[in-house]
Amino acid sequence: MTYAIRAEGLVRRFGATTALAGVDLAVPTGTVFGLLGPNGAGKTTAVRVLATLLAADEGHATVGGYDVRRDAHRVRQLIGLTGQYASVDENLTGTENLLLIGRLLGMSRGDARSRARQLLADFQLTDAAERAAKTYSGGMRRRLDLAASLVGRPQVLFLDEPTTGLDPRSRNELWDIVRNLVADGVTVLLTTQYLEEADQLAGEIAVVDHGRVIAQGTPEELKARTGGQVLAVRPIDPADLPTVLAITGEVTGAAPEVAQSTVAVPVNDPAVLPAVVRRLDAAEIAVAELALRSASLDEVFLSLTGHRAEQDAPTDADLERILV
Amino acid sequence: MSSATLAAPLAPARRPSLAAGLRHTFTLAWRSLVQIKHNPMELLDLSIQPVMFVLLFTYVFGTAIAGSPGDYLTFALPGIIVQNAFFATMTTGFGLNNDLTKGVFDRLQSLPVARWAPLAGRIVADTVKQAWSVALLLGVGMLLGFRVGTGFAGLLAAFALLLVFSLAASWISVLVGVLVSEPDKVQIFGFMVIFPLTFTSNAFVPTDKMPSWLQRWVEINPATILADALRGLLVSGPVAGPVARSLIWAAVLLAVFAPLAVRALRRRA
Numbered sequence: 155m156t157y158a159i160r161a162e163g164l165v166r167r168f169g170a171t172t173a174l175a176g177v178d179l180a181v182p183t184g185t186v187f188g189l190l191g192p193n194g195a196g197k198t199t200a201v202r203v204l205a206t207l208l209a210a211d212e213g214h215a216t217v218g219g220y221d222v223r224r225d226a227h228r229v230r231q232l233i234g235l236t237g238q239y240a241s242v243d244e245n246l247t248g249t250e251n252l253l254l255i256g257r258l259l260g261m262s263r264g265d266a267r268s269r270a271r272q273l274l275a276d277f278q279l280t281d282a283a284e285r286a287a288k289t290y291s292g293g294m295r296r297r298l299d300l301a302a303s304l305v306g307r308p309q310v311l312f313l314d315e316p317t318t319g320l321d322p323r324s325r326n327e328l329w330d331i332v333r334n335l336v337a338d339g340v341t342v343l344l345t346t347q348y349l350e351e352a353d354q355l356a357g358e359i360a361v362v363d364h365g366r367v368i369a370q371g372t373p374e375e376l377k378a379r380t381g382g383q384v385l386a387v388r389p390i391d392p393a394d395l396p397t398v399l400a401i402t403g404e405v406t407g408a409a410p411e412v413a414q415s416t417v418a419v420p421v422n423d424p425a426v427l428p429a430v431v432r433r434l435d436a437a438e439i440a441v442a443e444l445a446l447r448s449a450s451l452d453e454v455f456l457s458l459t460g461h462r463a464e465q466d467a468p469t470d471a472d473l474e475r476i477l478v
Numbered sequence: 479m480s481s482a483t484l485a486a487p488l489a490p491a492r493r494p495s496l497a498a499g500l501r502h503t504f505t506l507a508w509r510s511l512v513q514i515k516h517n518p519m520e521l522l523d524l525s526i527q528p529v530m531f532v533l534l535f536t537y538v539f540g541t542a543i544a545g546s547p548g549d550y551l552t553f554a555l556p557g558i559i560v561q562n563a564f565f566a567t568m569t570t571g572f573g574l575n576n577d578l579t580k581g582v583f584d585r586l587q588s589l590p591v592a593r594w595a596p597l598a599g600r601i602v603a604d605t606v607k608q609a610w611s612v613a614l615l616l617g618v619g620m621l622l623g624f625r626v627g628t629g630f631a632g633l634l635a636a637f638a639l640l641l642v643f644s645l646a647a648s649w650i651s652v653l654v655g656v657l658v659s660e661p662d663k664v665q666i667f668g669f670m671v672i673f674p675l676t677f678t679s680n681a682f683v684p685t686d687k688m689p690s691w692l693q694r695w696v697e698i699n700p701a702t703i704l705a706d707a708l709r710g711l712l713v714s715g716p717v718a719g720p721v722a723r724s725l726i727w728a729a730v731l732l733a734v735f736a737p738l739a740v741r742a743l744r745r746r747a
Contacts, residue, residue, distance in 0.1 A: 202584075206588065207588060225492065227490075227492060227493050227590055228491070228492060230588060230589055231491075231590045235584070238581065241584075243577075243580075243582050245513040245516050245517050246512065246516065247516070257505045258502055258505055258589050259589065260498065288516075302585065303585075
């Protein structure tokens with residue numbers, strides 16, 4: 155198997171904060187690899203190191219077989235980068251943005267123009283092609299961002315939280331685009347805070363927390379390890395919470411948690427649902443809500459790390475900004 | 479898109495050539511200039527502000543300071559050009575900070591583009607903008623009665639000196655643009671520093687009309703020296719001394735701020 159991306163022991167510190175604490179990655183060519191983790195986990199820092207924007211303090215990495223430090227210029231000829239912090243120029247039109255990149259990549263004026271036209275059509279931006287990007291909607295901006303990273307037909311594409319802040323429809327459109335790229339043989343490294351997104355797109359997922367990969371596997375493997383689903387029970391009378399806690403804990407064999415008058419417990423076997431219902435009925439507990447839902451990132455984290463994902467932690471970019 | 483992976487070069491170049499770097503620079507300069515099309519405010523900034531300064535200074539202060547608007551214009555237009563040049567250098571830092579905060583800089587750095595091209599492209603574009611507003615200032619000044627007393631060679635030399643000095647001074651702006659957290663702060667810095675700097679020079683008021691404790695600073699103020707050089711090159715008076723001292727100032731600014739700015743940029747990016 156050939157690897158489009160390999161990283162060994164990447165360490166990167168910002169002052170006293172360690173953003174990457176020894177990250178190893180191996181992404182097979184032609185696959186989608188998901189880096190899943192909360193804000194501040196080190197995902198963006200990892201992408202910035204791999205995309206040659208940031209030097210690692212320790213460890214090394216190759217992209218397309220080239221070292222990201224020594225052969226940065228070669229790596230840049232193989233990659234595309236789209237993300238929160240790699241953006242288009244708002245004061246240029248869609249066409250001008252893509253022309254700019256085509257020209258910077260050494261295309262002739264004519265080639266750059268026809269490539270821009272083709273990408274704008276592929277991404278349903280033809281009607282907006284001559285408008286400044288600052289007038290675009292969030293979904294259009296992301297599509298233009300993605301188009302901009304594809305001008306040079308990259309072999310390896312970095313997508314840093316490509317759907318954060320997008321509505322569900324735009325998100326689905328973006329997912330379809332990524333699937334098509336992979337069908338064409340592009341290797342994609344995707345960072346996301348959403349388990350569902352990693353699940354939808356990635357063949358393999360690495361869960362990142364505090365700058366380390368704490369779990370890795372296919373989405374199915376991870377879900378099996380982390381329970382995969384969560385049973386939520388909310389009694390009408392909050393006084394019943396201790397009984398509900400005891401029943402769910404006993405039936406599932408896991409440790410339930412209470413939040414907002416709801417008991418939540420990881421579930422591996424959907425067969426526990428009827429058992430819980432019978433026990434609640436026998437205990438004459440009236441229930442306002444009883445649901446089996448997919449584990450959220452939070453629960454994956456809880457189960458893998460014993461602590462919740464800290465959603466309000468500073469992002470990597472914030473850390474870098476604080477330091478300057 | 480099925481040819482996606484086949485189109486990439488088999489043996490990509492190790493480094494961008496100098497020719498490629500220059501091409502990147504001009505492409506990026508084009509990008510900065512074409513932005514004006516979608517941001518007409520910028521053109522107003524580049525045009526209305528200088529013209530307004532010429533009109534206000536000439537007719538509000540002219541008689542009080544020099545006896546008549548015409549005499550004052552001859553004295554003050556070189557000073558106004560200097561002040562405008564200082565303000566124009568702020569565009570570089572403003573644009574750079576915008577690129578850094580909006581993520582455009584990261585996108586450019588992820589491309590196989592010469593590392594120095596994004597900055598060089600910006601400076602080339604800002605030099606063009608600078609030339610435009612100087613031409614506008616001279617044009618309006620001439621309509622109001624300013625006369626170039628030295629001839630075409632003097633005019634060209636004045637342009638060249640301004641561009642060299644601005645190029646050096648824009649490194650201050652680059653440093654500020656890298657250090658501050660948002661573009662507006664570059665402008666605030668500009669106002670806080672450039673207003674006092676240019677007003678405590680002889681750009682608008684002759685040195686001998688200022689308090690004596692201030693005069694010592696006025697005499698070494700780079701804005702004074704550059705304004706004197708422009709007076710010599712455009713109107714009359716000594717040329718060699720002020721021009722040499724302007725170039726020394728430019729060299730000092732370059733030597734101090736270019737390394738600081740490049741280092742700050744490396745740390746931030």
